[in-house]
Amino acid sequence: MQRRDFLRMGGAGLGALLLPSYGNAVAAEVLTTKIDVAVKKRLADVALNAATKAGATYCDVRIGRYLRQFVITRENRVENIVNTESVGTGIRVIANGTWGFAATSDFSDDGVAKATAEAVAIAKANSKFQSEPVQLAPVKGVGEVSWATPIVKNAMQVPVKEKADLLMDVNNHALKAGADFVRSIMFLVNEQKYFASTDGSYIDQDIHRIWAPLEATAIDKQSGKFRSRAGLSAPMGMGYEYLDGKPSGRVALPGGAVAYSNSYNMVEDAVAAAKQARAKLKAPSVKPGRYDLVLDPSHLWLTIHESVGHPTELDRVLGYEANFAGTSFATLDKWKSGKFKYGSDEVTIFADKTQPGTLGCVGYDDEGVKTQRWDLIKDGVLVNYQVIRDQAHILGLKHSQGCCYADSWASVQFQRMANVSLAPGNKAIGVDDMIKDVENGIYIVGNGSFSIDQQRYNAQFGGQLFYEIKNGKITEQIEDVAYQIRTPEFWNACVGVCDDRDYRFGGSFFDGKGQPEQVSAVSHGSSTARFNGINVINTARSLG
Template sequence: MPRTIDESFLSLPLRPLADAALARARALGADHADFRLERVRSASRVLRDARPSGAEDTTVTGYAVRVVHGGSWGFAAGVDMTMDGAARVAAQAVAMARLSAKIIAAAGSGERVELAPEPAYGEQTWISSYEINPFDVPDADKTALLTEWSERLLAARGVSHVDARLWAVQENKFYADTAGTVTTQQRVRVQPELTATAVDSGSGRFDSLRTLAPPAGRGWEYLTGTGWDWDAELAGMPELLAAKMAAPSVEAGRYDLVVDPSNLFLTIHESIGHATELDRALGYEAAFAGTSFATFDRLGTLRYGSPIMNVTGDRTVEHGLATIGWDDEGVRTQSWDLVRDGVLVGYQTDRRTARLSGFERSNGCAFADSPAHVPLQRMANVSLRPAPGGPDTEELIAGVDRGIYVVGHGSWSIDMQRHNFQFTGQRFFRIEKGRLAGQLRDVAYQATTTDFWGSMEAVGGPQTYVLGGSFMCGKAQPGQIAAVSHGCPSALFRGVTILNTTRESGR
């Protein structure tokens, strides 16, 4: 069945509201105006030991008008779905811009908001790549599948508890601007997750193991066979959990690491994804875990990592969580290089930061997480490229005499400049003379961003590549949340500092 835009969204007075708002903004002298009407539906289901323990289904609908007037931004949002209401919101946005201009002038700043040029695209429609909209699936079917998965794990020896969760989002956006771009878009994403916990009744010690399946820009089919082998993952979890419970604690020191995509995606997110957001590099985003060591003056010269390091920003990859047709400034999305042969060569931009820095155009990274929020420069799908014809994970492991194979993401810590970091994981396997030799516990790897990526000696081939990601990337004040994917192969790093988390914490 072909995918179509939700009829209930299309039944809203999209174009009339936009026309009223944009006409009012023009009449009040706005140099640029854009209108964005959104409906975001989010649902979650939670089971504890195969019994329902929580459910939520919320929908947020509203619209926003953003203007550039007199060299300043203005923004306002509303929910009154009438032409008069939309015109009033546009007038409020212009009033905000006028007030901002006065404040800026009083502060002695001559900076004016200017936007990088972007062609007008006329009327366009885009729908993300999925087969079955999860919101078309009865809640009873969702609960039944999560229950069946939970019961499988609970039936296994050594599994004491199981938590099962499913998140689903359908995001609809209508956008129109004074240049003539009009877009109607729909994207769907899901995140299934199960966590099995073992408890030693004698000692009281416990540990857990989480599924590795990443969130994805897919539909219900992701849970029923397309894109992930759930049967294989669930079947292997009890034995892996038992081995984790029995594993010895790691000895701190320096080790070679083979890092699985299920862990490496998060390191990419924190140390590359955020660090190459241009607003951070320019100092405009500094309040909430802001700024970056990869400052703009280092573009083209910063040795980010080893010569085999190639990283792209991409808002077009199929099933990516940050994939969209046009961003929230009417920019057609694209793919571009961030790091090439280990050197910083690009940033993620919106139209303002692109113009400030002399780029010809934005690469489509403006996004707002709700109709009440102003678009920010947000992260694309930032991915480490595999090596064509490169090794598989077993070959990477075979090249290590003494090391650790890291699987699954855990906790993390990184400074505001995205330079000094520490990451844990879900599963750690000792490598001895090129072979896996049982699990370890209490492992964290620590480095600076450039030292870590500089120690990367080999990347796996396309057969090791996995598109991981997160539903919950936070940025800005007031805070906004965005979903983003990060693809990567397995990779080999030499001589990385390993900490014992239990001993480091003094426990």
């Protein structure tokens, strides 16, 4: 499922679509339970001992319990409430210098031992075709440790009725504010993940994520024309406290829009969405041409994701994903030169899986590597990629960067995007300062549809809200805006980034990659940034 199509799916259909990948339906009460860590350690030891005995030189075990809850509504009705659980063990080994993997939902000692033997047999069979042995960057075992998302309120423990009542309140307020149609959804995720390896690690992690998307649609009944505005919340690595609507999470934006950072008032956003969707019906269409763009973090996160996050994944650079998810223009020769200007001097972009509240924040990745922060682009220059243990030697690194992930115990872990973010500017600059000397520009809020080529070089991005800027002031709301970029030209056109007072996160709950496809959740932070001389097209004219 593509992100751009996500909120366009019908509520009931969406729930049915998601169910197969997320396990068996269970009662809501099951979502609040855990497996005894002693049981997980015993099963892990069964696998580690069986792998070593069968001739494996390395083994890691992931015992996973993946819990999901979806509450899906539209207008005055709840369309679906789904609780799912998926539990099992994945065993990855190296034998004869080659990877092997197998998984089982059998939690008996015999079941785990049998799956381990299968993983070793697969590795030995594959070794006949291996051109060179796997080279793992060293990882020091950490013994028995635990890590948990620092939540205030476990969303799984909140009664379903309370969640449904909130969404019904959201919908009612949106309808009263002028929406003809509205949908609101709540997604809750709890990944209970236990990792053990022959390096000597036994890591127990309890990871929580939350997302509450909405969309309001207004119709001009005379013309049949309609416009929609999606919610401006971000999916977060937080508990139910994210939905408490505290004023501290509210960020007033130019043009009358409101964004949210560490808490989200869903009712307030739904009312604004309804009013702004109706205002879109009367907004004039943009005149194509070159504009200076001022991009809010609620919009810029997706541009970062597609034009920096993906092309700096080393497996893309090496062509490993060419068959499905694409390659990358940011090839090794550009990195080796030490001079490739990915962006202007204003642009420093870093990867970080330690930022609290982000979707990718964990203590350890799915290879038992402690998570970290590192620069990808420093003062505009490409300086690094995103790598895991068996890729580190390619860049001459002595350690993994801790960005290995699997979306299920039944999936083999591989390189996935870390939180990739644009660093705030060093000068004290607010959004109004960024706008005040723009003579002919557009201010964009929220992410919309997009397209991008397989090398992440040529792209086009839309948004949710567009405001014309004339002579340093926002004049009116406009419509039908999309901008076209060539990635390095776009980032070299960045002339300023607001300071950390404006720093906020956006993110993707369902970022797809790999074959068979896996999804991961990843955040992207930034402050508002300005890009000069960007080509803007009129999407209404483009469509016909």
